Amino acid sequence: MAPRIAPPMNAAAPRAGGSKLVSPLDGLLGYRLRRASMALMGDLVEILRPFGISVVEASFLILVGANPGCRQSDVGRALAIKRANLTPLVGRLKARGLVADAPIDGRSLSLTLTDAGVALRDEALALISESDRQARQHLAIDEQALFAALASLVR
Amino acid sequence: MAPRIAPPMNAAAPRAGGSKLVSPLDGLLGYRLRRASMALMGDLVEILRPFGISVVEASFLILVGANPGCRQSDVGRALAIKRANLTPLVGRLKARGLVADAPIDGRSLSLTLTDAGVALRDEALALISESDRQARQHLAIDEQALFAALASLVR
DNA sequence: TATTGTTATACTCTATAACTATA
DNA sequence: TATAGTTATAGAGTATAACAATA
Numbered sequence: 001m002a003p004r005i006a007p008p009m010n011a012a013a014p015r016a017g018g019s020k021l022v023s024p025l026d027g028l029l030g031y032r033l034r035r036a037s038m039a040l041m042g043d044l045v046e047i048l049r050p051f052g053i054s055v056v057e058a059s060f061l062i063l064v065g066a067n068p069g070c071r072q073s074d075v076g077r078a079l080a081i082k083r084a085n086l087t088p089l090v091g092r093l094k095a096r097g098l099v100a101d102a103p104i105d106g107r108s109l110s111l112t113l114t115d116a117g118v119a120l121r122d123e124a125l126a127l128i129s130e131s132d133r134q135a136r137q138h139l140a141i142d143e144q145a146l147f148a149a150l151a152s153l154v155r
Numbered sequence: 156m157a158p159r160i161a162p163p164m165n166a167a168a169p170r171a172g173g174s175k176l177v178s179p180l181d182g183l184l185g186y187r188l189r190r191a192s193m194a195l196m197g198d199l200v201e202i203l204r205p206f207g208i209s210v211v212e213a214s215f216l217i218l219v220g221a222n223p224g225c226r227q228s229d230v231g232r233a234l235a236i237k238r239a240n241l242t243p244l245v246g247r248l249k250a251r252g253l254v255a256d257a258p259i260d261g262r263s264l265s266l267t268l269t270d271a272g273v274a275l276r277d278e279a280l281a282l283i284s285e286s287d288r289q290a291r292q293h294l295a296i297d298e299q300a301l302f303a304a305l306a307s308l309v310r
Numbered sequence: 311t312a313t314t315g316t317t318a319t320a321c322t323c324t325a326t327a328a329c330t331a332t333a
Numbered sequence: 334t335a336t337a338g339t340t341a342t343a344g345a346g347t348a349t350a351a352c353a354a355t356a
Contacts, residue, residue, distance in 0.1 A: 153194050239324090321347085
């Protein structure tokens with residue numbers, strides 16, 4: 001056994017400082033993912049605050065903007081938003097003049113961004129992309145590998 | 156220009172299948188993190204359902220269990236739970252006989268798991284760790300590098 | 311019969327503000 | 334003065350169930 005230097009007496013007492021806790025959670029991938037996700041979500045909330053839209057609403061606008069004429073139900077599936085929650089969400093965006101809908105076949109609705117919706121989406125997406133780029137640029141890991149690993153955890 | 160073979164007529168119409176959408180969100184790290192986190196959280200919810208506790212409650216029990224006698228406020232800080240939400244959380248766990256508290260200095264509370272709390276924590280943590288291990292074992296990426304990358308995104 | 315959209319409702323988690331007591 | 338804990342309350346976000354209309 002290698003000799004060990006005796007630590008100072010106060011180092012032997014756990015909880016001395018009173019604030020640093022042992023965290024078994026730090027060894028869990030799920031926990032680390034949640035904390036990282038929450039950190040980026042927090043940034044996103046700040047970015048979106050001036051626009052007066054939520055993260056879910058922004059995701060919705062971005063997806064509809066990239067798929068003009070898409071069915072409401074498909075957007076809901078893609079974002080894992082339940083039908084029952086989709087109605088008031090679309091209602092808010094329509095009320096703000098950001099989204100327009102039109103019947104497809106009598107039971108489905110097609111969605112499109114209005115000009116105002118496109119303008120807001122463009123502004124917001126630019127800021128979101130820039131913030132995301134900044135978060136990625138100091139990663140000490142291959143970005144493609146990271147994305148692939150994250151994708152492998154979904155479903 | 157290279158000659159192009161004419162596609163079948165129905166292939167020219169986007170949205171033919173009607174379900175796959177173009178998703179600019181897939182290029183965002185924040186979005187991929189959120190989806191991956193939500194997937195693992197879903198697993199966790201299923202694991203905890205038989206115990207009748209939430210993900211937050213399980214995290215709380217695990218952290219208190221690893222730090223007997225810790226201050227309630229320190230646990231709240233470590234898990235980013237606001238003081239106002241901590242009181243009913245601890246109240247529920249005390250009412251179920253999983254956690255015990257004791258005054259430290261007249262304004263702070265120290266928390267400890269009861270025997271029942273330790274037993275539940277042991278059972279739950281074993282299942283959680285096993286589920287987490289399964290999620291990690293097929294990652295095509297260095298685990299240490301992944302954890303470091305995730306940590307670099309927090310704060 | 312299965313899907314789409316709607317309505318109503320409830321539950322969880324989180325957020326804010328005000329208050330008391332203590333270091 | 335800053336911190337710890339409490340209380341009350343409000344807001345997102347998400348969940349279920351039931352319904353009508355349509356494919």
